Amino acid sequence: MAETESVATRAQSEPAEQRQEALMLRPAVDIYEDDNGITVLADMPGVSRERLNVQVDKNNLVIEGDAQIDMPAGINALYADIRATHYYRSFTLSSELQHDQIDAHLKDGLLTVRIPKRAELKPRKVEIRTS
């Protein structure tokens, strides 16, 4: 499973005004693989179910979402570690993964995506016959 950098996926000619939208947050992820498939855990604080988009496009798994924080009108920023609200990260999926059976679960801003391996490609114990 390889990662595609967001820089490479941006269009070649992009006017400067769109740079603001292009400022994206790259969510921190944990990725592990076991016999059944691959699991991706992504930190996306501020993202609720309606503003989350997980999709598979050809061999690309795209995780994106918009953080929304209730802020009072006329608020003045005093300090900001986070200066964008759009999360985006993408990964290329290898062919042994079952692209159409991806399971995604979001709780408290933590997204868990589970991609199973194709059944026929799971490691199987080979029965040794003795005769």
Added chain:
Amino acid sequence: MLSGFTDFGGLFDEFRRLEQDLTGFLGRSAWPSEIRSLGRGAYPPLNVGATPEKVDVYLFAAGVDPKSIELTIHRNLLTVSGQRRVEAEQNAEYYRRERFDGEFRRAITLPEDVDPDRVEARYRDGVLQVSVQRREAARPRQISVQ
């Protein structure tokens, strides 16, 4: 005909864009470093905003049990501590482990007119929002010049 370099202008635009993004993600902050700040990369990241009535602190910590968070305020110093344990899966091979795992603690100096007796906190979608009311400022008075 050089292959791949037909548009030098476009190539440098891409480098400029990359540099801008990298400094945006990694580089200088417009705000002076708070003396208690832990520098970039401290967990959890936080934002602070203010209105005349209150100061709001937003801490971006997904997947944290709100009961494990300890919030204390002393005068205008707000301290948030807690832990986020990430269970390592047995029998699994990890390709990336970027998510913060462990105990965290952040101390934030708020404007001096905050009232430590009027603090509210809520945790939603992975964001801990702490609101501290400000003491009513004396109304500005017009001074007439004799």
